[in-house]
Amino acid sequence: MTDVAAIGQKLLRASxxxxxxxxxxxxxxxxxxxxxxxxxxxxxxxxxxxxVEVVKRLLKAGALVSSTNRYGVTPLHYAADSGRIEVARLLIEAGANKRTRASNGKLPVDMIKEDADCAEELQALLGSGSNKLHRAIKGHNLALLRQLLEAGKEDLSAVDSRGRSPFHLAALAAVTSTEDREQFNSSMAALQALVLAAKARGGEDKVRRLCSEDYLDDDGFSPLHVVVHADLVDGAAMLLEAGADPNVQTYPESDSEYRSGQWGRTLADGTKEILSAQSDCSSLHIALGEIGMDNGCIHAAVNAGDVEALALLLRHGADPSAAGKGGWTPLTLAARSGKTSARGGAALAAPGGGRPFTAALGVVNKRAAILRLFGEEA
Known part of the structure; x- marks a missing residue:
């Protein structure tokens, strides 16, 4: 046994x-x-x-909080399986992903034993069901939400059975209540209250993490995707200005609900009502036939033909030359879908908006000729 291996075995024994x-x-x-x-x-x-103390020292030494073993099991899986609530809290505070599945498909929450003394606490922590923040948002109870946030005891990263955090629910509530001005204002205020609470607890880094690829819901969407897909520019601006990553990508496992031109409204009792594309929310529904694996919010904005949202994303650092599904860039998507307005093209090609578009980039995307639509030479 080498010296390194011997010391490593010593570390494991000590742990x-x-x-x-x-x-x-x-x-x-x-x-x-x-x-x-x-x-x-x-x-x-x-x-x-x-x-607990061993966990603290290992994390302080830089241990990877979501490292996986041969079977895809993370430390958080083991903490849940063994009923170690304090360890689970430490791991989550350090950034452990509650949505990581082991090779057998199980999430950390699936490992909780029903007879564990802290089973209910673990379930609330790991997101097997809605916590109080979720229920306040679903019930459009802004006063209760603010009271809970001020108390500071509820986990902002807790997810429900569909992988949705309070940020997702507030974004969805705003998106699906545009016909009801009072509920819409309440939902936007709820999203703002969550943003302020997250910044108070961890600054822009906290907001960025809660809107990152670590917190995509079961459909593969971040809170930022929800508002951008829905053409809700005020909501997108709020999240971006608070620190959300404009380049966060999505990988929906099933986008049929979105592609069908429908959006779900979550009612106060937790049930879901489907809004048709013919409603006043028709502008919210984006045909996601071109949106899928590895697409970012900027691709969604282009497909929606939303110049305002596009400009907003670019101002906050979205990459206009990012390759999405099939290698298509936002510029190519714009031309391909017929959304080639002068304003849209100018936004994508504007100085400071990202790397310049060249013939080579067009060739990579199989559409060098379309660059001429934007005044580029192929």
Missing amino acids: AQNDLEQLDSALRGASPDYANGIGQTGLHVASIHGH
């Missing part, structure tokens, strides 16, 4: 035995992510045993 002195010694010579033959790290081991 299992809650031996902080030996752990500190091992960390001076081994990576905090040293793993055994099946990919178990010290963080996995400490999470199984519930050794």
Whole structure:
């Protein structure tokens, strides 16, 4: 056994035995992510045993919070399986992804044992069901939402059974209540209250994480995608100005609901009402036949023909030359879909909006000729 392996084994033993002195010694010579033959790290081991101080020291040393073993299991899976609520909290605070599935398809929440003393707490933490924030938003109860946020006890990253955080629900509530001005204003105020609470707890980094690829719902959408897809520019501006990443990408497992030209309205009792494309919300429905794997919000804005949303995304750093599904860039999508207005083309090709569009870029996207529509030479 090499010296590195020997020190690594020492780290794993210390993690299992809650031996902080030996752990500190091992960390001076081994990576905090040293793993055994099946990919178990010290963080996995400490999470199984519930050794809180070991977890803290490993995280401080830079251990990967969502490292997976050979079976795709993360430390958070083990914390849930072993009923280690304090460890689970630490891992989530450090950025552990609650939506990571093991090789058998199970989420951390699926590992909770019903007879565990902290089963209910773990379920609330890991998002098997709605928490109080979710219920306040679904019930359009802005006063209760603000009261809960001020108390600071509810997890802003908690997700419901469809992977939706309070940010998703507030965005959806705003999108689906445009016909009711009072509910729309309440929903926008709810989204703003969540943004302010997130910034108070962790600044722009907190908002950015809650709107990132780590928090896509079961359809593969971030809160920013929800408002951009729906042409809700005020909502998009609010999230972008608070720190949301304009280049966050989506990977919907099934986009049939969106492609059919429908949008769901979540009612106060938690049921879902479908709005037809013929309603006043028709402008919210984007044909997502071209939106899917690896597309960003900028692709959605282009397909919607929404110059205002497009300009907003570009101002906040969205990449106008980002390749999406099939390698199509936003510029190519604009020409391909017939949305080649002078304003749209100018927005995409504007100085400071990203890398310049060249014939080479057009060739990559199989449509060099369309660049001429925007005054480019092929």
